Amino acid sequence: MASELTPQQVLREWLLTMLGELGGSVPTARALKVMEQRYGALLSEEDWTLTKRGDESKWWNRTRFERKNMERAKLLVPASVSRGIWTLTEAGWEEYRRIPKVDPTVEIVEEPRDSSPAQPPNEPAGKVSPSRAEVNTQRIIRSTAVADHVKRIHDHTCQVCGIRLTTPKGAYSEAAHIQPLGHPHSGPDIVANVLCLCPNHHLLFDFGTLSVSDDLIVTDHSSESSLGHLREASGHLIERDYLAYHRNHHGR
Structure with missing residues (x-):
C-alpha cells in the first residue's frame, strides 16, 4: 500500500x-x-x-x-x-x-x-x-440557508472583532454554532444559535477561549479580559439559553 x-x-x-x-x-x-x-x-x-x-x-x-x-x-x-x-x-x-x-x-x-x-x-x-x-460514523447535515442568512445579516463582519475579510471572490466569514450540533450537545441548526465570526474567533469560541454573557459581553479567558460588546444586527436575535449552554459546557 x-x-x-x-x-x-x-x-x-x-x-x-x-x-x-x-x-x-x-x-x-x-x-x-x-x-x-x-x-x-x-x-x-x-x-x-x-x-x-x-x-x-x-x-x-x-x-x-x-x-x-x-x-x-x-x-x-x-x-x-x-x-x-x-x-x-x-x-x-x-x-x-x-x-x-x-x-x-x-x-x-x-x-x-x-x-x-x-x-x-x-x-x-x-x-x-x-x-x-x-x-x-454519522455526519450532521447543516443548513447552508441558516449559515448564509446570518452571514448576510452581518455583511460577513465578525461579531467579536468587527473585521470583514475580503477575497477576490468577495467577503468571507464563518457561521459558528453556539450550542454545537453533534452528540452530546444536540444544538439546533437555527438562526438564534449561530454567530457570524472570522476564522480566528470561530476557533477560539469553539474551544471555549471566548465566551459571551447574557448581556452580550465577550470575555477572552486566555487573558481574562473583556473584548467589549458582541456586535449585533437587526433581524438576528441570539437565544441566551444557547450562550448559557456554551458557558456551562466550557466551565465558564
Missing part, C-alpha cells in the same frame, strides 16, 4: 466531506490545511512524494486536479467565478449527502523501534506506512 497513490474517487469524497462539514465554502489555503490535518495520516508514502516539478506533494497536486474534475461535473463553482474559494454547488451538496456514512481512520499500532528510520533525539518515530481501518 505504501507505493500506491490514493484513488481519485477517495480524494473526491474527502473533498466533499471537508467542504460539506465546513459549510460548503472554504478558501484554498484553509482547504489544504484542513485536508492535511484530517486525512494526512491516511495518505500513502507515495502520496507524500513530490511531483516531477518538485514544488508540491503528489496528493495535493492530484487533489487540485480532482477539484477541476469536480468543476467539470458541476459539483463546484468554477474557479473563474469563485476565485480562491472552493464552493459547493447544489449538485455538490447532493453528492456530499450521498457519501456513505463510513469514514476511514488510523489504526494506532506501535511500531518496533528498530524497524523505524533513525530519528533525532526526542522526535517521535511515527509510521512510514500507517495501517487503516473502517468505522461507522
Whole structure:
C-alpha cells in the first residue's frame, strides 16, 4: 500500500466531506490545511512524494486536479467565478449527502523501534506506512440557508472583532454554532444559535477561549479580559439559553 497513490474517487469524497462539514465554502489555503490535518495520516508514502516539478506533494497536486474534475461535473463553482474559494454547488451538496456514512481512520499500532528510520533525539518515530481501518460514523447535515442568512445579516463582519475579510471572490466569514450540533450537545441548526465570526474567533469560541454573557459581553479567558460588546444586527436575535449552554459546557 505504501507505493500506491490514493484513488481519485477517495480524494473526491474527502473533498466533499471537508467542504460539506465546513459549510460548503472554504478558501484554498484553509482547504489544504484542513485536508492535511484530517486525512494526512491516511495518505500513502507515495502520496507524500513530490511531483516531477518538485514544488508540491503528489496528493495535493492530484487533489487540485480532482477539484477541476469536480468543476467539470458541476459539483463546484468554477474557479473563474469563485476565485480562491472552493464552493459547493447544489449538485455538490447532493453528492456530499450521498457519501456513505463510513469514514476511514488510523489504526494506532506501535511500531518496533528498530524497524523505524533513525530519528533525532526526542522526535517521535511515527509510521512510514500507517495501517487503516473502517468505522461507522454519522455526519450532521447543516443548513447552508441558516449559515448564509446570518452571514448576510452581518455583511460577513465578525461579531467579536468587527473585521470583514475580503477575497477576490468577495467577503468571507464563518457561521459558528453556539450550542454545537453533534452528540452530546444536540444544538439546533437555527438562526438564534449561530454567530457570524472570522476564522480566528470561530476557533477560539469553539474551544471555549471566548465566551459571551447574557448581556452580550465577550470575555477572552486566555487573558481574562473583556473584548467589549458582541456586535449585533437587526433581524438576528441570539437565544441566551444557547450562550448559557456554551458557558456551562466550557466551565465558564
